[in-house]
Amino acid sequence: MLANDFSAPETVGPSLRVLLLGATGTIGLATAQALIKRGHEVVCFVRTRKGGEKRFGGDLKASPLHGTRIRYGDPTNPESLTRDGFAQEGFDAVISCMASRTGSPRDAWRVDHQAHVDALEAAQAAGVKHFVLLSAICVQKPLLAFQHAKLAFEKALIESGLTYSIVRPTAFFKSLSGQLERVKKGKPFLIFGDGQLTACKPISDHDLGDFIASCLDDPGRHNQVLPIGGPGPAVTPRQQGEYLFQLLGKEPQFKSVPVGFLDFIIGTLSWIGKLIPVVADKAELARIGRYYATESMLVWDASSNRYDAQLTPSHGTQTLFEAYEMWVSGQAAPDRGEHAVF
Incomplete structure (x- = not known):
């Protein structure tokens, strides 16, 4: 089922025990913080660094995952996932923010599909009732390996018998921050075509983390595929560039890159x-x-054969342009994490 109306007020239910995968990514961190804020008990299963070094050492109070329990192992190894992650303990829900880092076919099928299949099987064996998956809105028009891998797991999750919530966000703020420094240096803003080939409704990590966490409490988001964007109207790359130049007090400069290149x-x-x-x-x-240069990150309306901003739900409070204002003023800096490519 595809849900599009999130206007109903959210309610926070009883405290749940949640195993969180992908907690060290920017969205995973935001999700962990949102879960803690809602009073849930959160266990984060994270990968050790090369050489066996623990990512946060012994000082959890100084980490963004403060308030959670951290367990180390390999989330892509089914034995480690069962032994070190679930550890023969009960959980009410699993939330996965894991994603392949490169998008290459091999990595995508290993992480976006197989690692999630293993997590689903381990969750079923542990008696988990609800599985929340961070997917991507681009899977609605799959042309790439990672999209097919994500869709294959979505299908497995839907058919598993567990309560599921599949979250398909639009563009992330971090994905739209890459040209900030070049514009500051007086370089032109790069666009494809006229800069209006695509549009998106970007969502911040904080707002997306809040939405993901709310899937546990809101029955209206159970057994649903949930496309979600941020507040405000859809914006094109050209509008993004124009706003950056305006904030910096510079004359707009654009350089068009042909899609044929x-x-x-x-x-x-x-x-x-x-x-x-x-x-x-x-x-x-x-x-x-090329895909992101030519396809909008909005809900695809098959009946009209076009992307539709009106059909793309909104959640949260912060717009991309408000984030631009904070970055330009120096109040904050974009956190592109380990997945800056996306």
Whole structure:
């Protein structure tokens, strides 16, 4: 089922015990904080660094995951997930904010699909009743390996018999912050075509984390596929650039990159990738870039064959332009995390 109306007031239910995967990403951190704020008991299962080093050491009070319990292991290893993550304990829900870091076919099927299948099986064995998945709105028009991998797990989750909430957010603030420094330096804002080929309703990490956490408490978000964007109207890349130049007091400068240039890069890398496997991954990265350059991050209306901002639900309080104002003024800096590519 596809839910589009989130106007009803949210209610916070009883305290639940939640296993959180992907807690060290920017959205995972925001989700952990939202869960703690709602009074849930949160266990974060996170990967150890290379060499076995624990990410937060012994000082949890200074970490953004303060208030949670942290367990270390390998979330992509089913044995570690069961032994070190669930640890033969009971949980009411599992929330996964895990995602492949590169988007390459191998990584996508290993993390976005198989690691989640393993997590689902472990959750079922542990008696978990509710599984909340952070997915992506782009899976509604799948052309890329990571989209097919995410969709394959969505299908498995829906058919599992567990209560599910599949959250498909639009663009993230961190994904739209990459040109801030180049504009500050007087360089032009890069756009594809006229900069109005696409539009999105960006959502902040904080607002998305709050929405994900609320899926536990709101029965209206159970057994639903939930597209979600941030507040305010949809914005195009050109509007994003114009607003940045306005904030900086600079004359707008745009440099248009032909979509055909990306096609040339993809074709070249794909040809070389047949001989050198590592280059094939770069070709996939270029395909991902082309996808985001030509497809809007809004709900796709199949009946009218177009993306529709009106059908794309909104949640939260902070707009992208408000975040731009904070970044330009120096009140805050964009946190692009380990997944800056996306």
